[in-house]
Amino acid sequence: MKKYDLNDTYIASFDNEKAITTKNIQVFYGKDQAFFNGSLAFPRYKITALIGASGSGKSTFLRCLNRMNDDVATVKGDIMYRGLNINSKKINVYELRKHIGMVFQRPNPFAKSINNNITFSLKAHGMKNKKQLRQRVEKSLKDAALWDEVHGELNQSALALSGGQKQRLCIARAIAMQPDILLLDEPASALDPVSTAEVESTLKELKKKYTIIIVTHNMQQASRISDYTAFFYMGHVLEYNTTKNLFTNPHVKATEDYISGNFG
Ligand SMILES: Nc1ncnc2c1ncn2[C@@H]1O[C@H](COP(=O)(O)OP(=O)(O)OP(=O)(O)O)[C@@H](O)[C@H]1O
Numbered sequence: 100m101k102k103y104d105l106n107d108t109y110i111a112s113f114d115n116e117k118a119i120t121t122k123n124i125q126v127f128y129g130k131d132q133a134f135f136n137g138s139l140a141f142p143r144y145k146i147t148a149l150i151g152a153s154g155s156g157k158s159t160f161l162r163c164l165n166r167m168n169d170d171v172a173t174v175k176g177d178i179m180y181r182g183l184n185i186n187s188k189k190i191n192v193y194e195l196r197k198h199i200g201m202v203f204q205r206p207n208p209f210a211k212s213i214n215n216n217i218t219f220s221l222k223a224h225g226m227k228n229k230k231q232l233r234q235r236v237e238k239s240l241k242d243a244a245l246w247d248e249v250h251g252e253l254n255q256s257a258l259a260l261s262g263g264q265k266q267r268l269c270i271a272r273a274i275a276m277q278p279d280i281l282l283l284d285e286p287a288s289a290l291d292p293v294s295t296a297e298v299e300s301t302l303k304e305l306k307k308k309y310t311i312i313i314v315t316h317n318m319q320q321a322s323r324i325s326d327y328t329a330f331f332y333m334g335h336v337l338e339y340n341t342t343k344n345l346f347t348n349p350h351v352k353a354t355e356d357y358i359s360g361n362f363g
Contacts, residue, residue: 103332105135109350111340113327115142118280118310119164119199124176124186126159126168126334134159134334137176141280141327146302146311148321148342151331152362157314160331161282164312165199166192180280197224200273204285206265208257208272213240213249216257216268217275224276235275242308243271244301263294267301274309281305283313287320299324318358322346330354 117140124137134156141147149157162168163178166185169192178186185195208216217236218226226232236253240246245267249260257268266286273281283302287295302311302324315321321328321342328345330338330353338345338354349355356362 103337103351103353103356105333105335105337107337107351107353108335109338109340109354110138110336111344112140113142113341115145117141118143118180119312120179121160121163122177122179124160124163124174124178126156126163127173127175128171132334133172134163136335137163139329139336139339141310141312143310144306144308145326146306146313146324147327147329148325149312149314149329149331150316150318150321150357152357153316155331156334157331158284159334160336161284161312161314164280164282165196165201166190167201197276198278199280199282200276200278201282201284202266202269202273202286205289206262206269208260208265208268210256210258212254213257213260213268214253216272220272221275239271239275240268242274242305243267244297244304245271261294263290263297266290266294266298270298270301270305274305278309280310280312283311285314285316288316295320318346330357332357 120140121137124134126134137160149161151157163174168174174186177184209219214236217239218232221232221235245264260268287298325342328342329336332353338351346358349358
């Protein structure tokens with residue numbers, strides 16, 4: 100792969116209110132450092148896309164934001180959320196993930212009914228009232244644009260849904276906890292174009308209520324749905340800007356080459 104100057108960076112700052120901010124994030128898998136310089140501020144109620152070639156550290160960085168790396172890596176640096184450094188041993192990670200939810204690449208509903216996929220975590224967090232649970236199921240499925248398709252079959256197995264429906268159910272399951280921030284790691288890469296379009300339009304609706312940070316391999320997807328984009332290269336964030344500016348006027352040579360298909 101062509102080598103680029105890792106000091107040649109362009110990190111724009113924006114006036115919007117920030118939902119979460121990272122400073123000097125470094126990630127080590129054992130002795131191997133996989134991530135070197137993550138200092139980014141994510142605007143509230145916007146979609147930010149993390150793009151870059153395979154192995155550039157997008158997922159590693161994303162997983163830091165709700166402490167999903169705890170068991171596999173050492174993460175240094177600060178992650179500021181609501182005035183707290185959430186990259187601290189004092190933080191209750193179980194509680195944190197209520198505020199910062201995650202949806203993975205492969206739709207992974209539980210082998211339970213559609214209804215129970217959503218109520219499972221709510222009950223685990225102490226919600227017992229049946230009416231409240233029913234309302235939360237309906238609201239989450241509506242927000243994830245799945246209600247119209249499944250409201251007559253809430254007791255059917257989630258495993259019988261199509262891939263796109265399963266992924267929207269996973270989104271519904273994540274937002275049932277009423278998080279602030281939704282992290283998505285290539286949520287559409289295992290889906291067909293129709294399901295992908297459904298997930299993308301769901302995300303565009305969801306940003307009215309949630310801050311969304313999404314890893315995607317697909318540059319067209321980043322430019323279709325995101326407001327801001329960060330370009331990752333070899334464990335470094337080389338460029339961060341509005342999606343429009345990053346794609347039309349990249350400041351860094353590596354970004355320019357990546358978005359014009361010269362590597363990756
Ligand atoms: N659990 C792990 N243990 C050891 N090394 C890991 C682990 N997860 C990721 N890595 C390494 O960290 C680096 C960054 O990987 P990461 O998955 O974050 O990149 P990515 O940009 O998300 O790639 P992709 O788009 O292929 O998912 C790679 O060198 C990868 O091999």
